[in-house]
Amino acid sequence: MRVDINSDLGESFGNYKIGNDVEVMKYISSANIACGFHAGDPIVMERTIKLALENNVAIGAHPGYPDLQGFGRREMNLSSKEIKSYVSYQVSALKGMTESLGGKLQHVKAHGAMYNQASNNYEKAKAIAEAVHKIDPEIIFMGLANSMMIEAAKETGLQTACEVFADRTYTQKGTLVSRSLEGAVIHDSKYCNERVLQMVKGGTVLDIKGNTIVLQADSICIHGDNPTAIELAKSVKLHLEQNGITIQSLKA
């Protein structure tokens, strides 16, 4: 039994540093690297690609909205055509740079508001999936388990990776409870570990009302922008391994 662990990396920009990519790389099997629209720049991208290659971590593109000031987290009303072009540009840039450095692009995962809007909006999800498919139909599309993104990617002919979250609660529909609501984030790392194990082995999780949701857990998203997050990452990885789960990238 196996599962992937992914994290959003390469989010620094110019003189600005965010996250602790060196440390996080130790606990993950796939890296989602920002592509310069919401975060990242060409120098940061190359550095992060090299770091992933050195750590034998699979590389993914992490495209976002053109909104550096809002870190790609603010909803923008873009047309499908705009989303498709923006994704094509960003994924192409990251893919070419990765290949320049001797690597290969494994997957694509949308960022922030693009991810959230595409979770519930089939048209936007389809725009992302089509851009990816046109670049290379072998690229894996990573998206929220049970969301429109997985549906759209499958219909486009892409392989998919269903993403689950260790420390976030779920609504009855299987989407994430908004961070603005109480109870959205789970702070008990032991409970996180158990939830993750149940998602990976059992394919279910309890929603915020206590009902069982069925979900496929191909990849677990962890954060690395603070010491607590890194502790959780470490703890989740260890707990999975102690229970016989192998941590492996999606294509490994």
Add this chain to the structure above:
Amino acid sequence: MRVDINSDLGESFGNYKIGNDVEVMKYISSANIACGFHAGDPIVMERTIKLALENNVAIGAHPGYPDLQGFGRREMNLSSKEIKSYVSYQVSALKGMTESLGGKLQHVKAHGAMYNQASNNYEKAKAIAEAVHKIDPEIIFMGLANSMMIEAAKETGLQTACEVFADRTYTQKGTLVSRSLEGAVIHDSKYCNERVLQMVKGGTVLDIKGNTIVLQADSICIHGDNPTAIELAKSVKLHLEQNGITIQSLKA
């Protein structure tokens, strides 16, 4: 006997339109497409790639400095590392988008201040050439004839295309006379036609002092941002063809 005619296209941005790409495409065999740093955006890039494919015009990436406000024409003191990363990013983006649309990247030509600075600066020229080579050693490097760019590209192992200008005068060193100086631009289209023919057939041109310069003319640069420029393009193409020169892209 053959020669390529190239032009800088895809320089619109968002709601802003520049140039008359539809018209210029008729007179050229290679298009240098802006990549979003000094001009262009993902929507414009896709539109221009499609237009080139429809017109059977070869596609090149036209990377520039990250200075939209200055249209990439202002000198910036970037390190070799920065130039290399910025070129890698931009060329990768344009290449991936071109392949997405069924095309293939033929060449790379630097834009504006990057082009000018690299003409006289071996280190900067080498940075561009190395970025291109790492992406794909088959990409042709287009640069000013007799400049550091051609030298650096050859030493990096790239094929080169020496660019000449129909309506610009040359210094004794074979570089372009600065636009800020008198006599930099030739306005007599008949004289332009003769100069171009001599460059292509004879491999020489008279410099601003009247001395003969030896230069290789693989590609002629034309502009298309005003009606006069388009007239010149048309006239140069016709004159070459009437003298038995075939207009062909670099790889055709």
Add this chain to the structure above:
Amino acid sequence: MRVDINSDLGESFGNYKIGNDVEVMKYISSANIACGFHAGDPIVMERTIKLALENNVAIGAHPGYPDLQGFGRREMNLSSKEIKSYVSYQVSALKGMTESLGGKLQHVKAHGAMYNQASNNYEKAKAIAEAVHKIDPEIIFMGLANSMMIEAAKETGLQTACEVFADRTYTQKGTLVSRSLEGAVIHDSKYCNERVLQMVKGGTVLDIKGNTIVLQADSICIHGDNPTAIELAKSVKLHLEQNGITIQSLKA
């Protein structure tokens, strides 16, 4: 009897030119000048301010969303705090530059998606109004007649100028029919002239269903980005003057 005519100007950016500001200045009494977020740059702003001063046209700031690529026309989900700060920044910049050149800021009018979203959203409208009021309570707030913007500005303690459109149709609620719908734009200039005169003199206009709407017409918005628009501007101005209406800026 009097009315103001306003137009959005200074929308060029760097090497990119939009509109025909020199021509439009002849037919207006107030200029809304872009402030560098959705359009305009410091060089363009200064040039446009000077042009307005030379033409004795009153100067207004025209702040927008930070989205040059979308020309500020794409909805963004910004917080009130963000809108307030962004307006404060842009209006302060334009105001200071105007005063540097010997002028005085008359009014503020929001642009594009910010204008549209604030028309229907009291909270966003209030954020704009509060930013303006804090800079100078004497600045006039220009907004769509009958919209939330006028309401919020009044409650904030600002003077208001109700804006009407010569060539746009109205819904029953008094808002503009979306450009994406049939019949949104009126192309018959004679009919435009009559409508404008009725709005200014009678304070009413027929909505798209033919019902009468009451609206205050302090300022008429005209466009100047194409020859037809300039013809309409000229025609509207002439028709008003021939009917005894004086064209005057808001504070004149």
Add this chain to the structure above:
Amino acid sequence: MRVDINSDLGESFGNYKIGNDVEVMKYISSANIACGFHAGDPIVMERTIKLALENNVAIGAHPGYPDLQGFGRREMNLSSKEIKSYVSYQVSALKGMTESLGGKLQHVKAHGAMYNQASNNYEKAKAIAEAVHKIDPEIIFMGLANSMMIEAAKETGLQTACEVFADRTYTQKGTLVSRSLEGAVIHDSKYCNERVLQMVKGGTVLDIKGNTIVLQADSICIHGDNPTAIELAKSVKLHLEQNGITIQSLKA
């Protein structure tokens, strides 16, 4: 006897945090606040202005080149007209926002490459000074002691504040030894303290060759982006006060 202590603050951007403004505010009398071109954004600017007002620290604008990716530290070949407009825009924005919040702009100090280039280039220095003078001739122009900036500002009719550095060595010409050279930065805080005291009381400092340079010390620049820098700030302030020097803003 008195002197000002200044620091560059408000350099965060969106989700990106730089520096420890809350801590640094304790040791300074004047804050140079970034204006959104090389660092800072409207939200950060307002927060920093409020913080300065709460700490009774005088407020200055800190304009830079339009190069967020390079933090305004990369030389750009801008015309005097461009520099003048860019400074006018940025200073106007910061001034208006400061006044909105009940404060008053005390001074302007250029940032990074703009500061360095204007130190040695009279034309660039004059462009900055003229922009400031047109906004308000009462604004104090802060610049490197003995540099072209001070000269240009005086000739423009502005009051000047000569800036000195606690931990940097000087060339024989009185300019700073480039950070890229050995011995540019002094790490012995005790020696820094003595140098600063001598500059303030004696008006001299030893250059890197050991010769005496005459320089006026109106304001001491300190950094606050790391714990060592804050320790030095604290130490310099204490040493000055223990020697009877009052730390006061320029206009206090």
